[in-house]
Amino acid sequence: MRRSDIAFWTGAALFLLAVLLASLLLRNEYPFFAGYVILQFIVLAVAWSILGGAAGYVNFGTNAFFGAGVYTAVFLTKAFGAPLLVQIAVAAAVGSLLGFAVGLLTLRMQGIFFSIATIALAIIIETTVMNWRYVGGAAGIQLQRPPVTAPFDSYVKMLFFVQALLVVVSVAITRYIQHSWIGRGLQALKDDELAAECTGVPTLRLKMLACVLSGALLAAAGAPAAMYLQYADPSSAFNLNYSVSVLAMALIGGTAHWIGPVLGAILLGSTQQVLAVTISSEVNVLVLGIMLVLFVVGAPKGLIGLFRSFSPRTGARK
Amino acid sequence: MFSWDLLRDAVVLGMLLGCFYAAVSVGLSISFGLLDVPQVAHPAFLVLASYGVYLLNDLYDLDPLIAGFLLTPVFFLLGLVTYRLYYETFERRGSEAGVRGIAFFFGVAFIIEVLIILWFGVDQRSVTAHYIGKAWRFGGLRIPLRQLVAFGVAIALTGLLSIYLSQTFMGRAIRAVVQDEEGLRLMGANPVKIKQFAFGIATAVLGIAGALLIIVAPVEPTLDRVYIGRTFCVVVMAGLGSITGTLVAAIILGVAETIVLTLFGASWAPAVSFAMLLGILAVRPQGLLGR
Numbered sequence: 324m325r326r327s328d329i330a331f332w333t334g335a336a337l338f339l340l341a342v343l344l345a346s347l348l349l350r351n352e353y354p355f356f357a358g359y360v361i362l363q364f365i366v367l368a369v370a371w372s373i374l375g376g377a378a379g380y381v382n383f384g385t386n387a388f389f390g391a392g393v394y395t396a397v398f399l400t401k402a403f404g405a406p407l408l409v410q411i412a413v414a415a416a417v418g419s420l421l422g423f424a425v426g427l428l429t430l431r432m433q434g435i436f437f438s439i440a441t442i443a444l445a446i447i448i449e450t451t452v453m454n455w456r457y458v459g460g461a462a463g464i465q466l467q468r469p470p471v472t473a474p475f476d477s478y479v480k481m482l483f484f485v486q487a488l489l490v491v492v493s494v495a496i497t498r499y500i501q502h503s504w505i506g507r508g509l510q511a512l513k514d515d516e517l518a519a520e521c522t523g524v525p526t527l528r529l530k531m532l533a534c535v536l537s538g539a540l541l542a543a544a545g546a547p548a549a550m551y552l553q554y555a556d557p558s559s560a561f562n563l564n565y566s567v568s569v570l571a572m573a574l575i576g577g578t579a580h581w582i583g584p585v586l587g588a589i590l591l592g593s594t595q596q597v598l599a600v601t602i603s604s605e606v607n608v609l610v611l612g613i614m615l616v617l618f619v620v621g622a623p624k625g626l627i628g629l630f631r632s633f634s635p636r637t638g639a640r641k
Numbered sequence: 642m643f644s645w646d647l648l649r650d651a652v653v654l655g656m657l658l659g660c661f662y663a664a665v666s667v668g669l670s671i672s673f674g675l676l677d678v679p680q681v682a683h684p685a686f687l688v689l690a691s692y693g694v695y696l697l698n699d700l701y702d703l704d705p706l707i708a709g710f711l712l713t714p715v716f717f718l719l720g721l722v723t724y725r726l727y728y729e730t731f732e733r734r735g736s737e738a739g740v741r742g743i744a745f746f747f748g749v750a751f752i753i754e755v756l757i758i759l760w761f762g763v764d765q766r767s768v769t770a771h772y773i774g775k776a777w778r779f780g781g782l783r784i785p786l787r788q789l790v791a792f793g794v795a796i797a798l799t800g801l802l803s804i805y806l807s808q809t810f811m812g813r814a815i816r817a818v819v820q821d822e823e824g825l826r827l828m829g830a831n832p833v834k835i836k837q838f839a840f841g842i843a844t845a846v847l848g849i850a851g852a853l854l855i856i857v858a859p860v861e862p863t864l865d866r867v868y869i870g871r872t873f874c875v876v877v878m879a880g881l882g883s884i885t886g887t888l889v890a891a892i893i894l895g896v897a898e899t900i901v902l903t904l905f906g907a908s909w910a911p912a913v914s915f916a917m918l919l920g921i922l923a924v925r926p927q928g929l930l931g932r
Contacts, residue, residue, distance in 0.1 A: 381743050432922055435679040438743050439873050440922050443915035446870060450912035461908065563866055567751050574744055609755040615748035619741045620730045 331498065335491045342487040346480035355483040359551060361592035362486040363544055367565070368572040368584035369493045370540030374533045375570070376578020377506055379513035380433075384425065384441030385569045387448050388418050388538050390561035392545025397458050397555050400466055407485065407550060414546035415539040422538020426531040433516070442566075449561035463556025466549055482547050493540045497581040500536075509533060564608060568595070571615040577625025586626050650782050651899040657784070657792045659895025661857055663888045664795035665850040665868065666875035667802055671843035672720075673873075674882035675819045676836055678727060679743045684868035685750035686844060690716060690851020691766075691860045692757055698768040705768045706794065709852025713845040720844025723749075724837045750865060757862040767859035791853045796888075798849055803884040805842075815839040819882065867911050874918035 346355065367385060374380050392414040399405035399413060421444075428440045453461040468478045475481040500506045511519040512526045520526045549555050568591065576587025591611065598607035622629055665687055672680040690712055697708035731742045767773075775786040806812040814835050818825050822832045854860060875894055879886030898913045 375740075379740055381740050383747070428919075428923070434740075435673075435681075435743055436877075436922055438679075438681075439869070439877075440919055442869060443919045446915040447912045447919070450909060454908055567747060570744055570747065574741070605755050605758050608751060609759070612748045612751035612755060616745060616752065619745045619748065620726075623741060 331495075335495070339484075339487060339491060342484055346475060346484055352477055352479050355477075355479050357596050359479065359483050359486055360596060361589060362483065362490050363548065364568065364572060364592040365585050365588040366486065366489045366493045366544035367541060367569045368576065368588040369490075369497050369581060370537050370544065371569045372573045372578045372581075372584045373497055373500060373537040373540075375537075375573055376584070377500065377509040377513065378530060378533050380530070380533075381438045381570070382425070382441050382537070383438045383563075383566050383570070384445040385541060385566040386561045386563055387441065387445035388421060388541035389545035389548070389565050390445070390452070390557070391417050391421055391448060392542035393549050393555050393560040394452055394458055395542065396546040396549040397464060397466065400549065401458065401464070404469070406469070407481075407547065410549075411485070411489075411543050411546045415543040418542020418545075419535045419539035421542065422534040422536070423531065425538065426534035442563075445561055445563075445566070449557050452561070453557045459556065461557060463554060463559075466553050466555065468550055468553060478550065482551050485547055486544070489540070489544055493544075494581055494585065496536060496540070500533075501581060505529060505532065567608075567615070568611060571611050571618075575614060575618045575625055577627030579624060579627050583625050583627045590626075646781065647903055648900070651903045652896055653782060654784070654788070655896030655899035656892050657788045657895070658899060659892030660795040660799075660888070661788070661791040661853055661891075662871055662875055662895050663891035664791070664798050664853050665847075666872040666879075666891055667799050667884065667887050668843040668846040668850065669872045670876045670879060670882060670884060670887045671802075671806075671815075671846075672840050674876050674879070674887075675815065676839060676843075678724070678840065679746055680843075681743060681746040681869065682723075682750040682753065683847075684865035684872055685753040686716070686719070686847050687851050687854060687868060687872075688860060688862065688865045689753050689757065690847045691855040691864075692761060692851075693848075694852045694855050695761075695766045695768055695860070698770075705770055705852045705856050706790075706849070709849040712848035712851065716848045717841045717845035720841035721837055723844065724840035728833060728837070754862050754865060761862065763862060765859040765861045766855070768855050770856070773856065787856050791857050794849065794853055798846065799884060799888050802842075802846065806884060811835075811838065815842075867914075870911070870914040870918060874914040874921070877918060878921050 349355075367389065371382060371385055375382050395414040395417045396410040399410050405413070425441060425444065428437060428444075432440055452458065458464055471478045471481055475484065500509070508519070508524045508526075508529045511522075511524050512529060516526055545560070548560070572587035572591045573584045574587070575591060576585065577583035591614070594610065595607045598604075598610060618625060624631070665684075669680060669683045672678050672683065690709065693712050693715070694705050694708040697703045697711065698705050703711070727742065727745065731745065772786045772790050776783050777786060777789065778784075804812075806816060814825070814830065815838070818830075818832045818835045818839070825832050825835070854864075871894065875887055875891045878890035878893065894914055894917060897917060898910055901913050902910045
């Protein structure tokens with residue numbers, strides 16, 4: 324356990340260092356522009372899997388959290404000209420409140436009812452934002468990027484680094500949950516909520532915690548998107564495609580270990596980037612849907628499950 | 642300014658709209674309400690049926706209702722195949738079927754949506770028929786004839802389904818499999834076959850519902866997203882599996898939507914069904930007329 328901790332944090336530090344060095348040394352902006360989306364999806368998929376994987380509550384409302392993050396940033400920029408880190412922090416707070424609300428929903432709903440309720444929440448928030456003139460309403464809003472802070476020479480590179488930081492934060496949190504009693508408790512309530520409650524697992528507190536953490540990270544991942552695109556409109560910020568992409572990434576990677584959603588996001592995220600550039604964004608949603616269905620039918624435990632079934636050694640250790 | 646005339650018109654139009662909502666939801670009332678299948682792709686199948694009707698109307702100049710009727714056997718088969726796939730991969734394996742079953746239907750919905758976009762493009766499509774575009778006047782109220790046609794067909798459809806489920810042998814078998822699957826098995830019937838047939842019926846109805854959808858208003862590929870809210874709102878409000886309840890709940894939703902439309906404007910209308918759904922799930926999950 325200790326040794327794996329050291330390995331993990333060394334890996335995380337090396338990853339951030341590499342990102343920092345790359346953003347200082349590389350001149351071309353395009354890799355950062357494309358890579359940002361993949362990093363964003365890693366955060367989203369990892370954050371989604373806290374609730375969706377560990378606790379077994381399928382959240383279809385990823386777009387609600389993402390959009391809430393985007394619009395928190397938009398509001399703060401327009402009202403106070405708040406800096407990026409403040410935008411992300413406040414977005415995380417808004418996301419955790421929203422997560423708390425979703426947690427309250429889990430009190431009486433399970434399975435499909437919970438999922439439908441999260442879609443409902445997303446549409447209601449989207450409609451509210453559409454009717455909110457101050458942040459642009461249905462037409463959307465243009466945003467000006469503030470001047471970039473040193474040591475970065477372009478805003479996109481800075482956003483890329485910030486998103487990489489969020490990746491490390493979200494993976495660290497998920498990893499901690501998986502290795503602690505929280506993860507075991509969530510696992511227990513996923514298998515049988517009543518039995519877990521009877522054996523003394525504080526199911527309500529755990530579900531609330533999972534919802535709040537997941538919500539905070541999902542919204543935090545959305546916040547920089549406003550500055551990334553320099554534009555926000557409700558129908559793209561609250562697009563259901565985010566929900567289906569993130570769901571697909573998490574399930575294709577497998578939710579039994581934090582590496583699953585990361586792999587899923589890298590694999591699908593880069594495929595999407597390539598397809599969207601070379602063919603069309605419609606085809607890329609089609610591929611996403613087909614892969615989701617294929618994996619759900621053929622490989623229920625995702626890529627992790629596939630790897631484990633091929634290598635008996637790691638399979639035994641679990 | 643609030644006026645009683647406006648409210649009266651809203652209620653009348655809302656009731657017509659509500660009956661139409663009943664027609665598009667009644668299939669889900671069987672597949673999700675009775676059979677417990679998380680059919681999130683129901684609205685996507687509905688929009689697919691509308692495009693089928695559009696194609697038949699465009700190519701062969703068929704009346705949309707006849708086109709919808711012709712589509713029902715195709716959708717019946719589609720329903721059989723879908724249920725078989727769902728059963729083999731999820732229901733039979735048991736554990737974790739819930740999570741992955743939902744993801745499966747969500748994926749299917751997206752595939753259908755994108756295939757429609759790739760085939761027809763993102764433009765709105767509509768059908769032509771002699772009753773589209775005309776209106777009848779009752780006193781000060783102007784009712785589009787297309788709404789009346791949809792209303793009539795919707796009432797007939799829900800009525801027939803209700804009779805089918807309560808009076809015929811197969812209909813009773815479907816209700817029996819819902820109440821006691823094991824008991825039915827002991828009596829020598831195959832519950833899976835009955836459920837598959839029921840799912841087929843639930844999907845077949847979408848042929849006609851799809852025709853109504855494109856008669857009432859033009860359709861676009863992503864229309865199914867709004868209808869996730871409407872159909873699930875109706876089915877949950879009705880109390881799972883109740884056909885009469887479906888009609889009542891749909892009328893309530895229709896009236897609520899038109900009133901919001903009249904008072905606050907069209908931009909708030911899509912949220913009505915979702916807000917009602919959320920409210921019902923939070924307060925009375927067994928629905929108004931729960932079983």
